Amino acid sequence: MAVKKLERYKMRGLINKDKLLLIAFLFTFISFWFLLPDYAINTISLSFCNGLVILGLLLLMRAGLISFGHGMYYCLGGYAVAMTYNFLQIKEVFVLIAFSVLAGFIVSFFLGFFVRRFRGIFFAMLNLALSMILFGIIVKSISLGSTDGFGIKELTYFNHAIEDEKRLNIFSYLLIVILTSLMMMIVMTFLKSPSGKILEAIRENEIRSSYLGISINKQIHKIYIFSSTLAALGGGLMVILIGHITPEDTAYWTRSGEFVFVAILSGSLNVFAPLIGSLFFEFIRSYALFYFPNTWQMIIGVVLILGILYLPEGIGSIFNKRKK
Amino acid sequence: MLLEVKNLNKKFGSVSAANNINFKMNENEIIGVIGANGAGKTTFCNIITGYLKPDSGVILYEGKNITKFNVQEIKNIGIHRSFQIPQVFENLGVLENIIITELVAKNKQNALFEDAYSKKNYQNAIKLLEKFSFDVDKFKDKTVKELPQGARKVLDILIAIIGKPKVILLDEPTSGISTDEKNVIMKNILRAIKEFNISVLFIEHDMEIVEKFSERVVAFYNGEIIADDKPSKVFNQNNVKKFIIGGL
Structure with a gap:
């Protein structure tokens, strides 16, 4: 019966191989809560928060762009959660998440009018500059927490206070895994749609795209907002997971560089790649730090070189075949 | 009148790429554009399609002034183009x-x-x-x-x-193609274009192709139109022979 139903959904195009894979991905990671030790669950959760930023970068990469300043939106999302919590005394997780998404959306909407006119290295560096401006503003403002940042304490889920005092509990884990999977589903649907394919046309040939009647700047603006909002959501979830945010951990250029590093390592072939890439990076970093505390950056560098040599299209190319 | 260009001028520094160009195109016309390299053919094409803005002059499309339209707006009103380099x-x-x-x-x-x-x-x-x-x-x-x-x-x-589209501008549609293929390709393209009632303006260096497939020829030299008539008449003009096709 269930098989027949599934076949019917397949026929209508409601379920395809990628969506089934995503559902399997979701349930696998939910089951990990019961199977893996705390440190692994913590690494997975943090990877997914960062993975959302990489997912945002994937969208830009589809249009042939890269941002060296996406840490800015990660920071904005995180600060939106932390400041709403501290200044408005709102403890409800879903409201806090809504504030982080809203912060990313509004700021990227306005900055988008400016950055959408630039391409290539200019686009990348402009975002880096904006990120460093935000970093400078926060560091020099006592009211914004300066270098100490902000912390948050107990949270509520649908007005229900959590008794578990640990930041990483089943609720925060499920929230991160489910929201991440939902975003992957949205991005996957978007990339398959005409709207998503237009990005590939822009990346391939901007002149022809213009002559087809595509408004390039508007399309780039749209994708910039989408991408930045995902990064802000990642930042918001990270604060809920860790309970603290500082400008140095989010808006400083090294953080944005790390996101670009993982984005290159992951590639832009499919929506699983950013999350797998982010997980891979966090585990490599954890083990490298543990076994080679003084030379862990070298290990990371070697991994990137191997990735470029053997997987030039990124980790995603392992399980992505060109479809005809 | 489908497309009309009046007193069009465009300079790049001291080089005049379009010098007082006046041009008219009727519906379902197939016009060949000839001229030596640097004569201003592609600039003319780029101005009509909104890629370049003229220094002065007016472009009218079905009586509407489209001089300040950008590439997307030009495409949306029905003027499309192909390129010398695909x-x-x-x-x-x-x-x-x-x-x-x-x-x-x-x-x-x-x-x-x-x-x-x-x-x-x-x-x-x-x-x-x-x-x-x-x-x-x-x-x-x-x-x-x-x-x-x-x-x-x-x-x-x-x-x-x-x-x-209502108008299509083809920039050297047969460049880089073997002689055998040229005729076949042009025949196929123009047959399909005719089916859609599209007016064609094609830039071409191969005079045989121009003579065979165009109903009217416009000859450019130094940013100016030096001839605009039926192919047989244009090819017999002395200045066209001297500056473009040779033989004088």
């Missing part, structure tokens, strides 16, 4: 190039809830390619960068035709 989506497949073009032509570039590369869209793309005598079986599974020059040229022109 402007296609190199790393995408042949069918994907057609599908994306069709989606934009159907104004679906912002559609979110449909599969762009659906079976139906692939079938439509194949039908369209067959209509233009494109060797579908040979090329449909290839990316554009794997195509020979002739096929790339045809694809570029096909992309320009999708969306059924």
